[in-house]
Amino acid sequence: MDCKNKKIMLSAYRDGELSEEERREIEKHLKACSVCTEELKEIQKLSSLIKEVPEIKTSPQFEDRLKERLNITPELVMLKQLSRTMEEIEKKVTEYQKKAYPEIMTIEDLSFYLQISIETIWASLREIPSFRVGDQLRFRKGSVDEWIGRKETPHLYYHPTPLSFEGRQEELSLYEPRSYVGHSEKSQN
Known part of the structure; x- marks a missing residue:
């Protein structure tokens, strides 16, 4: 660094704001450069004078x-x-x-996060991204948020062509809850 760049850093050096490496570099330069040494002395004098100026109370x-x-x-x-x-x-x-909502959630955390019952989560387990740790089921919040993003259905709120009642029923049936894994229709009756 040349003197111009060093002079810019002198005030920060005096205030102790430089990194250890920068401080050593400035000290090395000050030993060799009388111009920057004088500049540092002027900065120190000015700082002392400023401290001596009494505080002015304004109305x-x-x-x-x-x-x-x-x-x-x-x-x-x-x-x-x-x-x-x-x-x-x-x-x-x-x-x-x-x-x-921690990054890794239990089924209870997920139930609270999604505001749905644990039973609904169990019923949707094939869809909701999850993983097991031993015999414990866990859900990664980021993966669940991505899944929600894919599940959002803006087309139900705005449809470019009006649907008949039957068309709406058919479209809504795509989103009906599925039966529990391992349970048949007969066991639910």
Whole structure:
């Protein structure tokens, strides 16, 4: 790096904001470069002078006039606070959802997640992506979400050509629940 690039980093060096490698590089350069060493001394003097300047207390009227000039209205201040609050709420909701619905779910978790009964899940087990760990049935949330995406039926809500009553019944019958695996129609009667 040349002196120009080093000078840019001097303030960060003084404030301790550089990585270990960058810090060593600057220190090596400072040993060899009197110009940058003087620049660093000037930065340190300026920093000391700034610390010595007493804090100026402004009047509330000054702050009001400044806000007015900057077009900062009480509504804008409230809007910014509300925006920050909403961001915090969204962050907490996202964290809650991650905790509430883990990536790997039990059948009970899936029942709660899909808002359907465990019996319905058992009946749809051939369709719902799942895997076994020993004798335990598990569901990967991402796979279930993909499956839901494939199952969504927007054509039931909008059909380019109107269907007759019989046509609607036939289309809806495709989505009727199937019988339990291992159970016959006779055993259900």
